[in-house]
Amino acid sequence: xxASITRRRFVQGMGAGATLAGxxxxxxxxxxxxxxxxxxxxxxxxxxxxxxxxxxQPIMAPIGYQIVFDSGLDTARKTKxxxxxxxxxxxxxxxxxxxxxxxxxxxxxxxxxxxxxxxPNFSHVxxxxxxxxxxxxxxxxRVILYNPKFVKDKPTSYADLWNPAYAGKVGVIDIQYQTTxxxxxxxxxxxxxxxxxxxxxxxxxxxxGVKIYPTNEAMASALKTEEVWMCIMWKARGVMWQNAGIPIxxxxxxxxxxxxxxxxxxxKNARNKDGAYAWLNGLLEPSAQVQFARGMGYNPTVNNVDxxxxxxxxxxxxADVTYINQDQDYLAKNDGALKDWWDKEFKx
Amino acid sequence: xAPASLLVLVFxxxxxxxxxxxxxxxxxxxKFMVEAFTADNYVTLATDPxxxxxxxxxxxxxxxxTILTLIVxxxxxxxxxxxxxxxxxxLLLAVVLPLFAGNAVRAAGWMVAFSRQGLxxxxxxxxxxxxxxxxxxxxxxxxxxxxVSVNLSYVxxxxxxxxxxxxxxxxxxxxxxxxxxxxxxxxxxLPLALPGLLAAGVLSFILSMNxxxxxxxxxxxSFQMMAPVVADQVLQRANWPFGAxxxxxLILITLLLTAGANWLVGHKYGR
Numbered sequence: 001x002x003a004s005i006t007r008r009r010f011v012q013g014m015g016a017g018a019t020l021a022g023x024x025x026x027x028x029x030x031x032x033x034x035x036x037x038x039x040x041x042x043x044x045x046x047x048x049x050x051x052x053x054x055x056x057q058p059i060m061a062p063i064g065y066q067i068v069f070d071s072g073l074d075t076a077r078k079t080k081x082x083x084x085x086x087x088x089x090x091x092x093x094x095x096x097x098x099x100x101x102x103x104x105x106x107x108x109x110x111x112x113x114x115x116x117x118x119x120p121n122f123s124h125v126x127x128x129x130x131x132x133x134x135x136x137x138x139x140x141x142r143v144i145l146y147n148p149k150f151v152k153d154k155p156t157s158y159a160d161l162w163n164p165a166y167a168g169k170v171g172v173i174d175i176q177y178q179t180t181x182x183x184x185x186x187x188x189x190x191x192x193x194x195x196x197x198x199x200x201x202x203x204x205x206x207x208x209g210v211k212i213y214p215t216n217e218a219m220a221s222a223l224k225t226e227e228v229w230m231c232i233m234w235k236a237r238g239v240m241w242q243n244a245g246i247p248i249x250x251x252x253x254x255x256x257x258x259x260x261x262x263x264x265x266x267x268k269n270a271r272n273k274d275g276a277y278a279w280l281n282g283l284l285e286p287s288a289q290v291q292f293a294r295g296m297g298y299n300p301t302v303n304n305v306d307x308x309x310x311x312x313x314x315x316x317x318x319a320d321v322t323y324i325n326q327d328q329d330y331l332a333k334n335d336g337a338l339k340d341w342w343d344k345e346f347k348x
Numbered sequence: 349x350a351p352a353s354l355l356v357l358v359f360x361x362x363x364x365x366x367x368x369x370x371x372x373x374x375x376x377x378x379k380f381m382v383e384a385f386t387a388d389n390y391v392t393l394a395t396d397p398x399x400x401x402x403x404x405x406x407x408x409x410x411x412x413x414t415i416l417t418l419i420v421x422x423x424x425x426x427x428x429x430x431x432x433x434x435x436x437x438x439l440l441l442a443v444v445l446p447l448f449a450g451n452a453v454r455a456a457g458w459m460v461a462f463s464r465q466g467l468x469x470x471x472x473x474x475x476x477x478x479x480x481x482x483x484x485x486x487x488x489x490x491x492x493x494x495x496v497s498v499n500l501s502y503v504x505x506x507x508x509x510x511x512x513x514x515x516x517x518x519x520x521x522x523x524x525x526x527x528x529x530x531x532x533x534x535x536x537x538l539p540l541a542l543p544g545l546l547a548a549g550v551l552s553f554i555l556s557m558n559x560x561x562x563x564x565x566x567x568x569x570s571f572q573m574m575a576p577v578v579a580d581q582v583l584q585r586a587n588w589p590f591g592a593x594x595x596x597x598l599i600l601i602t603l604l605l606t607a608g609a610n611w612l613v614g615h616k617y618g619r
Binding site for chain 1 (some may be wrong): 464485570
C-alpha cells in the first residue's frame with residue numbers, strides 16, 4: 001500500500017516537529033545538568049584504578065556521569081589551577097590534592113566553597129578532617145618502619161632513628177623532605193609551626209651516614225634487600241609494602257601521629273558543578289571507602305563504614321595515640337625554603 | 349614566509365620569548381607567578397654557590413662524556429666507514445638499535461646492571477675480585493657511563509659518515525711517502541675529519557648538557573645536573589620564573605661553548 005499523507009496530517013506533523021525542536025535544547029540542557037563528563041585530575045596507578053572500579057563505574061555511570069581522569073603529578077594540577085584561575089571555565093572539575101595542596105589552592109582563591117547540602121555523605125565525615133573547601137577522601141598517619149630482624153627493640157620515638165647502633169642503616173626519601181625535617185623537628189624542640197630545630201638534628205643523621213633514596217619505591221627496594229633497616233613512612237604504604245613481602249614492622253612514635261590526608265576539591269571554575277558534587281559525594285560512599293582500605297591500606301574518612309576487624313587492626317591506630325595536624329599556613333609559606341635547605345645543605 | 353619558518357616562529361620562538369619574559373617575573377611562595385620586571389632570578393643564579401656547583405657539575409659531566417664518546421666512538425665509526433663487509437647494513441642497524449629504546453628505559457637497564465645485587469657486582473663477586481658489593485649506583489661514574497651509552501650512537505653515525513667521505517687515496521699517499529699509520533691518522537685523516545669530529549662533539553655536548561632521565565635515575569637524589577634542577581623548579585615547586593631563568597642560562601652557556609669550540613677549531617685549523 002502506498003503511503004499517503006494528507007495535507008492535514010502533514011501540517012500536524014510539522015507542528016509536532018516544531019514543538020520537539022523547540023523543546024530539544026531544553027531537554028538536552030536538562031540531560032547535561034543531570035549527567036555529562038566530569039574531569040577528575042588525580043594521581044594515576046592504584047588510586048585511579050580503584051576510583052574507576054568502585055566509584056566511576058558503579059556509582060557515577062548509572063546516574064549518567066562519565067568520569068574522565070586527568071592523571072599526573074599533584075604539583076602539575078596545582079599549577080594548572082593557578083594558571084587557569086582567571087578563565088571562566090577550567091579544564092578540571094574535581095582535583096585530587098594533598099591536604100597541604102588543597103589549603104594552598106584555597107588560599108589562592110582557586111577552589112569553590114562546598115555546599116554540604118549537595119553531598120549527603122559529608123555528614124559522616126570525621127570531624128578532625130573537615131574543611132569548608134575539601135572532601136577528605138582517605139587518610140593515614142606517619143609511623144616508623146623497621147626490620148625486626150636487625151632492630152630488636154621496637155622503636156618508640158623518632159629519636160630511635162638516631163641510635164648509633166643503626167648508623168648507616170637508616171634511609172630517608174628525597175621527595176619526603178618536608179615530613180623528614182618535620183619528624184626531626186618533633187624530637188629537637190621544634191613544633192608544627194617551626195621546623196628549624198630539625199635541621200641541625202638531620203645534619204647529625206647525615207653525619208651518621210644516612211642513605212637518601214629518590215622515591216618511595218627505591219626505599220621499598222632498599223628495605224627489601226636489607227640495605228636499610230629503618231625509615232619514616234605513612235602507615236598505609238607500610239601496609240602495602242608488608243603485602244608485597246617486604247620484611248618490616250610498624251611502630252607509632254610517641255611524639256604523635258601526624259596525619260596524611262588525600263583531599264579532593266572542586267575547582268572554582270569547574271564546568272560541571274553538579275557532576276563534581278555527585279563525584280565528591282560518591283567518594284564518601286561506604287561501599288567505595290572500604291575498597292580503599294582493602295586495596296591501599298588507607299583509613300576511611302567517614303564514620304559509617306564497617307571495616308573487617310583484621311584489616312582494621314592493620315591500618316588503624318590505637319585509641320590512645322595523639323593525632324597531629326600539620327600547620328598548613330606554615331608549610332605554604334616555608335615549603336620552598338625547606339626544600340632549598342634540603343637540596344643545598346642536607347643532600348650536598 | 350615559508351611555512352616551515354612560520355612553524356618555527358609560532359611553536360619555538362614565541363614560546364621561548366614568553367619564557368624569557370617569565371624569567372623576569374617574581375615568585376611568591378603559595379602565589380605562583382607574580383608579574384614583575386626584575387633580574388633577581390639571574391642574580392640568585394650568579395651568586396648562589398649551589399647553582400654554580402650544579403652548573404659546574406653539568407659542564408664537567410658534559411665535557412667528560414663528549415671526550416669519552418669521541419674516543420670510544422672513533423674506532424667504531426672508522427671500522428664502519430671502511431669495512432667492505434656485506435653485513436655493513438646490519439652493523440649500522442646495530443649502532444642505531446639502542447635509539448629504539450628511550451633514555452629512561454636504557455637507564456633502567458643500567459640500574460639493573462649497577463645495583464648491589466646486579467650484574468656487575470654479581471660477575472665481580474663470582475670472579476672473586478670483590479668481597480662486598482660495590483656502590484656503583486648513584487655515583488658520577490654511573491651517570492657518565494649512562495650518558496655515554498646514550499650519545500654513542502649519534503657520535504658514531506656522525507663520524508662514520510664523515511670518515512666515509514674522506515678520499516682513501518690521501519691516506520694511501522701519506523703511507524706510501526713513509527708516514528706511519530699513526531702519523532697518517534694524525535696528519536691526514538684527523539684534520540680532514542675535523543668538521544665531523546666537531547659536529548659529533550657538539551651533538552654529544554648538547555645532549556649531555558640537557559640530560560634528564562639518566563642523571564635522575566642513575567645519579568640519585570644528591571647528584572644535581574641542570575636539566576633535573578630546571579624540572580624541579582617548574583614541576584615540583586611551580587616556580588616558573590626561576591625555572592625559566594635557569595633554562596635560559598643553560599641554553600646560553602651551551603650556545604656560547606658550542607660557538608666557542610667552533611671558532612677555536614676553525615681558527616686553529618684555518619677552516
